[in-house]
Amino acid sequence: MAFWHRWTKQRPASPGRVIDQDGVPVLAKAAEPFADLSELGRYITQHGIRVVDPGVPLANYAGTAAAMNVWETQPSVRKVVDYIARALSTIPWHVYERVSDTDRRRVTDHPLALLLANPAPAVPPSRLWHSVIVDWLIHDRWCLQVLPNADTASGWELRRKPARRMHVLADDDDQPAALYLISSRGPAEVVPLPGPYLFDHGYATVGADGTSPMETMQQILAEQSEAVEWRRSVWRNGARVPTVIERPKEAPPWSKTAKERFQAAFNAFMGRGSAAGGTPILEDGMKLVTVESFKPRDTEDIEGRKLTDAEVASSYHIPPELVGAREGTFSNLDAFRQMLYTHSVGPDITMLQDVINTMLVPLIAPGTNLYVEANVEAKLRGSFTEQATILQTATGAPYMLRSEARTKFNLPWVDGTDELVTPLNVLVGGLASPTDTAPPPALPKGQGRPA
Template sequence: MGIISQLLHGPASYEMKAAEAQASEPETTATAVTIPATSIPVDANWPEEADFVGYLNGLHSREYAVRTVVDFIVRNIASLPFKVYRKDDHGDPMEVTQGALYELVKRPSALPGMSRYRFTQHLLEDMLMEDKWLCLLGLNDDGGYSLRRIPPGHYTLHGNAFGELQSVDINGGGIVRDKTFPLPDPRVVLDVGYISSLRFGDPVTTALKPLLSEARAMARYRANIAARGAQIPAYVFRPKEVPWASQDDYDEWVQGIRNYSLGGGGEGFMPTFKDGMEIRTVENMFKPIDMNDLEARQNINILVATAFQISPENIGFRTGTNSNIASYKEKLWNVELIPYITAFEDALNLSLPTAVGEPDCYIKANLDAKLRGTLESQYHALSTATGRPFMETNRARRLLDMPPVPGGDQLITPLNVTEGGQPSPQDGGQTQNAQNGSSPNGKTADALAIFNEFKRLRQYDADFRRQWDDMKGSSDEI
């Protein structure tokens, strides 16, 4: 809820309205004003100074860890292709490439500069930072549908004591007129996270504020130490047996040393010391690095990533290895981002298909676009899955900027794939040879001959050894 909205719709405004109502009536008919449950504001408390600071400089713009994690989640999800599907009579999904819902998903906002990526980005940022988002469905001048995002500070959700949404007040901010929509309404598309009685939405950043306040305090402390502490942990030693000739001699030497500091003109040169003078270091001098706050800062970044259910290795807060980086990527798209994507899909499918007149359609993110491997692994997997070549010769030549060849527009399937029992062109004939007992190099007769001769000699050797043992046993008995 915005600061102005809190001031205008907070507890004080209701008290003033009640007082005005009582003052307008005769004194003999003073009655109590009952406030409906659905009219109680979401966050009925007075705004403090911290609230003003938060609105002017929110966590998204002030906190490095929050900005990094939120941008990581938003960029990955917003860059996904969102497609429209419809199930046929057999229950199989079919991609829809035309219609009102398809055009809406392709270009959700008609505002200038508002692409599908940016529109999705703003909604996801609202969800991560405010635990809710809302947009209105309307008609363009050309008759098509479009969505308009309403920032969290420009609408107020109302509900009953059980936390059930009943209406929403849109604050136009002077741009459009204020309006109240009873819920559910096909023109209102929204998603709200945690709901507790009169509180609609409880973002993760609320739980992170104490941790982030500690990080800011440590950063200020380190900056003060670096700015006000000794810049060089050393001093110039002069033996007491070598006194200064005069005060002017001392002042001249001090001024000469200052010439070697920043702006003195002698930066980078080695100063000349007088007899007996030397530079001595301070061994136990306190330094900002002794705070070990850099490690604490890294741990705070890790905790922020964990709060958003994202592995620190995927963001870069913690270093991964070559052996586990692929596992973390698989975990990202199969475990960590799935709840965010599912919630976004369900919120869109809850009312949009019916509102545009296509209730049999639904919106789904294409996760395969992010799970694809290298080009080599994709081609190998497609060839293995289809059991045959999947690309024509001329199409492959166009990828290499080579001219087409006659007959290259037909898909050629090797005969050993269709007739020889080979399950895939990548098999190399191993399965077929194993089934037929053939040699991989094609010399079946020679291989069988060698193998049969080996078995004959092995059997002959076994018979000879058995006869020899029998003869040896007979001679021992004699």
């Protein structure tokens, strides 16, 4: 790639002997340097220039670096992406066996279940999935390598391949054909697919490497950067109060020394020293006059940040209220929380689940009826009071042993507490729930109920 910096884009000049990819003579061009690798990559693609072993399009390298810079420098992106990643990475994965169409059994001792419970020896499961999901949300692609490991309970481990070090190579139909893995210890490796990897990518107009959302939001983020820089300049250079100093005409002329002394004294009140924010001492009949210019509230710092937060949240299909970009009430925040795991990130959960079931299960559990499902219900549970009310109504009777209730408060076990206590007013075929009222008494034969 060292020679690519010498390439230049061309503009028509005079006829020459330049030949295009079809052998047709074209006009000679005057040299003009490219602005960056992205422009060079687009030029090569548009003009059909063939490159020996093209590998990954040049624009992808520039896009990867730009996306990494956004994560580090844009608070709105980091706030929203981290919110989604924390929500998704803490969802537990459960393994089930499909016994029949009407029977499913949870599996906990199979290597697949053990691997999902502890995917990497030195990395907590939630932290591993958090990094993977951040790769996905920032770069629109992610990758995990499946490696045998005799030191783990499952005999396997999952190792993350950072998005900056992996690209998806596609065939002529933009279908994934191989993984391009960059290593700092040697040359890049091209791994044909299918292989011992879990990966996914979003849509791309060319190829199968995905399209970073940072490219789509670059105008919004650029506006935010300019706004922050402008506000910083205003607060650094602008007067602390919107006033000017007027000196009367009849005042004696200032000497250079007197003017510099006064200016130095006044700057002390505008600076960051011990006198900053105090009251300046004026002389020679001077007075402060208010002018209609910049006011501190004109920067609208908080409003501008909330607007950017809302735009980024909407780009990731997240209600802005959940990240504090808009005011919310208790009722609608609870509704948004329920929507988060269904309408907002529900499709993302399904896509992760599909990758695991189509790529990991055949590797770890070939020829079985096992499948993996995200336990989303664990994130949608209400308070203990709400759960108790719902379960008691659904079962029609008490559902917890006294010994189980004692463990909720870390109390020791007591003999005789391992039996389910059923109140006398709860009978099978009688009351539907202990919260129901008793049925009305039967009336003597021939007597009707009062109106």
